[in-house]
Amino acid sequence: MAAIRLERLSKYYGKARGVVEVDLEVQTGEVFGFLGPNGAGKTTTIRALLDLIRPSSGKATVLGLDSVADSLEIRKRVGYLPGELALWEWMTARQVLDHLANLRGGVDQAYREQLTERFEVEIDRKVSDLSTGNKQKIGLVQAFMHKPELIVLDEPTSGLDPLMQQVTYEVIDEAQRDGRTVFLSSHVLPEVERIAHRVAIIRKGRVIEVATVDSLKERAIRLVELRFGWPVPDPAQLAAIAGVTEASVSGSVATVRVEGSMDPLVKALAGYETLLIRTHDTPLEEIFLQLYRNGADDEG
Amino acid sequence: MRAETFRRVIVGRRKSVVGWSIAFLAMMAFIVLLYPAVRDQPSFSDLVEDYPEFVQQILGLGGGLDMTSPEGYLNSQLFANTLPILFLIYLLAFAVRETAGEEIDKTMNLALAHPIKRERFILEKFAAMTVTGFGLALVAIVGLLITGPLVDMDLGVAGYFGATLSVFLTALVFATLALAVGAWTGKRSLAYGVTATLAVVFFLVWGLAPIVDALEWTNVINPFFWGLAGTPVVSGLQVGNALLLAGVVVVLAAAAIAGFRRRDIGV
Numbered sequence: 001m002a003a004i005r006l007e008r009l010s011k012y013y014g015k016a017r018g019v020v021e022v023d024l025e026v027q028t029g030e031v032f033g034f035l036g037p038n039g040a041g042k043t044t045t046i047r048a049l050l051d052l053i054r055p056s057s058g059k060a061t062v063l064g065l066d067s068v069a070d071s072l073e074i075r076k077r078v079g080y081l082p083g084e085l086a087l088w089e090w091m092t093a094r095q096v097l098d099h100l101a102n103l104r105g106g107v108d109q110a111y112r113e114q115l116t117e118r119f120e121v122e123i124d125r126k127v128s129d130l131s132t133g134n135k136q137k138i139g140l141v142q143a144f145m146h147k148p149e150l151i152v153l154d155e156p157t158s159g160l161d162p163l164m165q166q167v168t169y170e171v172i173d174e175a176q177r178d179g180r181t182v183f184l185s186s187h188v189l190p191e192v193e194r195i196a197h198r199v200a201i202i203r204k205g206r207v208i209e210v211a212t213v214d215s216l217k218e219r220a221i222r223l224v225e226l227r228f229g230w231p232v233p234d235p236a237q238l239a240a241i242a243g244v245t246e247a248s249v250s251g252s253v254a255t256v257r258v259e260g261s262m263d264p265l266v267k268a269l270a271g272y273e274t275l276l277i278r279t280h281d282t283p284l285e286e287i288f289l290q291l292y293r294n295g296a297d298d299e300g
Numbered sequence: 301m302r303a304e305t306f307r308r309v310i311v312g313r314r315k316s317v318v319g320w321s322i323a324f325l326a327m328m329a330f331i332v333l334l335y336p337a338v339r340d341q342p343s344f345s346d347l348v349e350d351y352p353e354f355v356q357q358i359l360g361l362g363g364g365l366d367m368t369s370p371e372g373y374l375n376s377q378l379f380a381n382t383l384p385i386l387f388l389i390y391l392l393a394f395a396v397r398e399t400a401g402e403e404i405d406k407t408m409n410l411a412l413a414h415p416i417k418r419e420r421f422i423l424e425k426f427a428a429m430t431v432t433g434f435g436l437a438l439v440a441i442v443g444l445l446i447t448g449p450l451v452d453m454d455l456g457v458a459g460y461f462g463a464t465l466s467v468f469l470t471a472l473v474f475a476t477l478a479l480a481v482g483a484w485t486g487k488r489s490l491a492y493g494v495t496a497t498l499a500v501v502f503f504l505v506w507g508l509a510p511i512v513d514a515l516e517w518t519n520v521i522n523p524f525f526w527g528l529a530g531t532p533v534v535s536g537l538q539v540g541n542a543l544l545l546a547g548v549v550v551v552l553a554a555a556a557i558a559g560f561r562r563r564d565i566g567v
Binding site: 087105 | 304312406417565
């Protein structure tokens with residue numbers, strides 16, 4: 001069973017676009033990344049899962065339940081960290097967690113305490129005295145503390161220092177090892193690369209790509225640095241090789257961009273004295289930006 | 301399941317409620333203790349008699365109430381104006397804060413992602429508003445019962461209770477309307493604007509109705525008429541009117557729930 005299934009989900013705010021005909025399936029037990037820049041529709045999609053907003057058309061199914069008709073049951077079994085987290089300023093962290101736990105009819109106290117310790121939550125300080133990052137930590141604890149089957153995190157590490165980001169990744173990993181599902185949105189790409197198995201990329205309200213992180217990387221353009229003996233090939237000769245999209249030569253060093261398979265390049269290099277081959281994997285960020293630019297071209 | 305939202309709202313407002321209670325007590329004492337100054341000046345009555353009927357009515361001295369009598373004094377200084385205004389300020393702010401206010405603050409977003417039905421969420425907030433407002437009404441009654449004997453003013457529990465409860469219910473009608481507008485729209489200024497405007501209009505119309513024949517029919521739909529006519533301070537709680545006010549409150553609360561259920565939150 002899919003943990004989340006979106007079928008042609010659309011949401012308009014008046015005439016303004018939220019998301020348009022989103023189809024998406026998140027499998028039980030996977031960590032799924034939802035990528036896109038601000039305003040692309042990530043938060044809209046997530047809030048529809050929790051019935052905070054209602055689809056204009058299409059359908060969202062969460063844990064096999066209808067997002068509107070069975071919302072109460074869904075909310076029992078889902079943990080949620082809002083993108084723009086707001087907590088009751090007059091409460092202490094402890095009171096916030098007590099209140100939210102009570103809304104659920106109680107949670108496993110031992111696990112809650114373990115989480116507050118790991119996230120180093122300043123439990124008896126007032127929310128109004130806490131920094132953004134410290135509030136975010138309370139938000140993370142409440143999203144995990146009832147051990148939900150599905151955890152939906154909207155920009156989970158925003159405002160966190162690297163140490164706490166690490167704790168967040170660990171807690172996500174543990175949840176996943178327990179067989180629970182994590183759906184997280186982010187515009188921080190290394191984060192998704194680090195923890196997600198699959199990603200969907202959303203742009204201007206439409207999902208433009210769903211792929212595993214590995215396959216995205218395979219499709220990536222690689223930058224290859226080549227050092228030649230004699231003779232050094234012309235840039236034009238290199239650019240003519242299949243898969244090479246760009247080539248430049250400076251002295252005995254050539255730099256080429258290769259898309260897809262390296263095979264044609266390697267075979268062509270057999271005709272030259274090649275002293276050194278150094279490849280640079282494109283970070284996911286580059287892939288993302290590229291998908292993005294392609295999308296922009298489509299539209300233009 | 302515990303009424304967790306009710307509890308949270310009450311706890312969050314405990315300081316405010318204590319402050320309001322003190323203000324209510326002080327206001328009751330202030331008004332009551334000034335009574336001898338009016339009582340001993342019969343010329344006040346003559347002065348009021350010369351006022352236009354509209355002004356007499358607005359002052360709470362319609363129907364031949366004498367300002368120097370305890371009933372007339374309290375009605376004109378408290379029940380027909382000061383107390384409704386105090387209740388309106390407290391209850392309207394509460395209603396708007398707990399609907400549109402919390403939605404704008406975005407804490408509602410987190411609360412409603414938890415397993416609580418929207419109807420229950422609004423209902424618990426309505427209950428918190430009503431219970432604390434009723435608490436202030438009790439404070440007012442106690443204030444009158446304590447300070448009255450100091451100036452030989454004793455209208456009895458029935459008079460105090462009837463008048464205070466009627467005024468509270470009248471204000472609660474407008475506050476529940478604010479709750480409904482806040483729940484339907486999520487817009488703070490709209491909730492305040494609509495309700496405050498209606499309250500002022502109904503209050504003025506209540507003053508004009510006895511002298512303008514064309515407005516007489518408005519009494520049928522005017523919460524101020526339901527709350528103040530029959531002069532509860534003289535004759536005790538007007539049960540029919542009180543039930544009518546309570547009925548309208550229930551209908552408006554149901555409207556608040558219906559509006560809130562169908563909405564997108566925080567957009």
